[in-house]
Amino acid sequence: MSVEDDVRAAWGVEPLRGLWEKAREALEVASPPATFRLELPDAETQRAVGELYGRPMWGQGTRISLSKLDEATRRSRFALGLAEALEILHEQPLTRREAAERDERRERTAETLRAALAERGLATAAWAEPWTQWLRQYGRVGDDELPAVARSAAKALGALALAEPPEAWTSRSELAASVGGAHAFDNGTALSRVVLKAAALAHGVETPGNERERRALWERCGVTLDAVSATVLCWALPLVGSDDWSQGVRQRTAQGLPTHLTHLDLRAAPARLVAPGTAIAVCENPRVLESAVEDGIAHPVVCVSGRPSTVTRALLRRLVDCGAVLHYHGDFDWPGVSITSSLLAHHGARPWRMSAADYREALDQAAANRTDLPNLVGVPLETPWDPRLSELMSTAARAIEEEAVLPTLLADLRRGLST
Template structure:
């Protein structure tokens, strides 16, 4: 609208735009935007000057006394329509102060856009069979509370969350991490990123997509969100994703595979020399695992057990999972299991340790290695006899699926027992031929 259009002359516009009415139009702009561009309610001006009072009286046709003026917006709207302005309050304020924003409508539009993003996320989860995954709902709620996606353009937010769900589908569906600890055939991070985003760098550290996915993985694995490069790498690998094939290793001792390949000979020579060995994913790819009949491989959680076993010249093969097993550890254990090895697993007597043991024992039908209720009670009694303090159990209890008496025993005694506390007992088993 311009000053030359019928109904509002240049003279009228100049009069309305006088300094004495400037505060009125400024306040009306804010009020109308908050009102959804509706001329309703009253506007109060305090500390009115004599010049403002005179101009307001001429504008509304009403005299005012004192330094406070209250104006009904509907009355002012009618006065402007029938007066020289020839148009309503919204049109006049727009001409004098520029386009107005219907704030309630804009807020509703933003809400509708946001709801559409989360509705699309729900639909994508359902389409991947992940709607009932225990991590999915809390993860989406966490993203909503964080507000990061709300600050993005809607199309980008919808695309990012869809890509994150695509990644989680590869990593967790149809088997959840709690049941399977990653899936066979999961590609490396670069390959996974290229498959989902079209670029091999789509899941690199520092990308918003990688942060969103890692939040989901932390929920799925019931661990804190990663805070540094090492914890991010460990979480990717716990989900079965190799960040690369050489920087992470699995610690082993005593493996004697059969065959004449160079990698097999090297491993066998190190075992015969009494050396522990770190194997990379590239090493594992070079080995065709054939084992002596009736091989049993003991699996521990703490590297100290491997170190002590090597120092004592233990006879039995040993693999260290190093806490929540990495991709490299799982790749080795999968290969040993497929080659006919029986596995025996030992971890910590705390709730994260029980959760890991559930997954390991379930994945490999492994024998619990000194991990029954009687073993726990014996460890606690020995520590107390020696006056050795034990840390308290923290977090929610986890049912030990291999021994229904273990969780009640741990809950009753309320202390955690780390694997290395039973080092001598474990070495006794490993020394036996």
């Protein structure tokens, strides 16, 4: 016979059954007690427990010390600790009740979240499982709140742009109202926290840690925090309308002033903004637009000021819908490449001096002028409009900001970009 068989034959007898059950019960609680109460209903139980424990047993019950019982099983001919003996006798290892309950609670949480996501067709999204695991461990949502939060979060996530740039935009208050409360997505709410976590995972960015980062992530998903704070910088837009709104923008241009348009402005704007075929220069850095204003260049310019905001994309889409032709130039760095790719793919923009030859020319000009260029950092990206550009940027490992090629861009604007 094996050692396990010997243990079961010697200790798995009826008079000791209560001892082992009580010992397991005591060891599996979150904080095991020092002793436990054991009933001794008859003489046979008293004898068996006394022989194992190492002292005579009298009366109908006694207190058993866990540490002394462990010492007794180790002193026995089997030389087993109490936990090992219980695993053999009961044919299952000890499980701390707290851990088991925690695992069970987490699994219930996961099932609730998966069911809510499945209702919105999101259960198979790449971010769904990491989000579920995060919420199980760190989401800080109470069991009683979880079903409602899961349903509301899934409904909101179904309305967000989590893979592609948004085709349309909604305000955060409208989104909140759609899930049952005007303030559901205010900063600090459980719903805001769990939805932004899913959005961060979907877009492959860090969880936002401040108001600026939260705003950027909401906008990346097609949500505006309000209709007035986000703006897009414009210069000399050749508006065709005779309405007060169009005349007001044209008056600013006549005074040599650029215009910051908000979502509220775009709501008030006429449906038709510019004539079909209008060439619009789109730049990344406000310095390009500012220089065009200072030099009195009348070519229309829109500045995206980094990654395009929701109002920027809304204006660009409106212009394209009117038949305008967008020409985009940005920084020669990997974020600039990402923005270029997005605007070309989703707004039909044309690359403006964003070829490998343009990058090489800028490198040579910087070398001739002994201008120090910043290192190119980040993960290389493809440049489908000119595959050679990505290769050359990776090789040269230097970033070129728009200001470094400003004279060339301004010369283009003076001549006018073709349609």
